[in-house]
Ligand SMILES: Nc1ncnc2c1ncn2[C@@H]1O[C@H](COP(=O)(O)OP(=O)(O)OP(=O)(O)O)[C@@H](O)[C@H]1O
């Protein structure tokens with residue numbers, strides 16, 4: 409019999425003190441205004457992330473996950489509070505915070521190689537000689553196993569391959585933080601599993617700091633060091649944070665019956681479907 413494992417979590421009573429973190433989200437709020445109406449999407453969100461950590465954000469649709477990621481990306485501005493990366497305030501996009509969206513955003517008229525090269529030239533154009541930049545593009549395509557398709561255009565490759573190229577492009581900028589907004593959301597289960605494994609291997613090899621939004625509980629547990637669970641909006645905030653103390657490297661088949669894995673999975677499911685079930689879901693019962 410498997411002994412029950414009590415997942416270690418920080419509950420609402422404990423403030424998510426950002427402390428002296430690599431990335432600090434410090435009591436941020438975000439409101440959107442339309443005419444005279446203002447909606448507060450996020451309220452008092454605080455989170456500290458250490459260098460090299462893999463953090464997932466999970467929560468019901470519309471709670472504000474993408475809004476939070478976009479704020480860290482610098483694509484939108486906080487209404488209150490601050491976001492600091494290595495003590496520098498974030499208020500604009502920058503290559504040190506590369507984003508991969510759910511639907512790839514490759515330029516259709518460029519080849520796979522050219523799509524990555526565009527980012528590399530922009531970031532390193534003045535610092536690295538041409539041959540070095542070329543080798544760097546190929547290195548990043550190799551990391552995601554896409555070097556063989558370097559001369560293909562986005563329309564000629566599958567959805568999973570496009571996401572791989574998107575990840576290569578993001579990695580090629582050598583970001584301090586990699587921001588993934590449901591990067592595997594549009595993929596079939598098998599392709600998704602392959603890409604999750606690739607991301608795990610890349611994370612193990614490069615030690616990137618990653619923030620990933622996901623709707624997939626298994627994906628969150630498999631990949632993350634911590635899972636940030638958000639309450640429902642409006643005025644959403646962090647409800648709880650789970651420490652995923654599963655040893656690495658992690659292999660999905662070995663984990664399916666692991667007591668910690670099962671306990672984590674249950675904790676996330678209970679958070680989402682018991683304590684913070686969407687009002688629409690509750691009404692339907
Ligand atoms: N630019 C904007 N202007 C006005 N409202 C916005 C804007 N961006 C997001 N919102 C609102 O903020 C709320 C949170 O949206 P967000 O996209 O962050 O949710 P999400 O958690 O990422 O949802 P999903 O899981 O469906 O992607 C929604 O109610 C949305 O309508």
Ligand SMILES: [Mg+2]
Nearest residue numbers: 473474475589
């Ligand atoms: Mg979203």
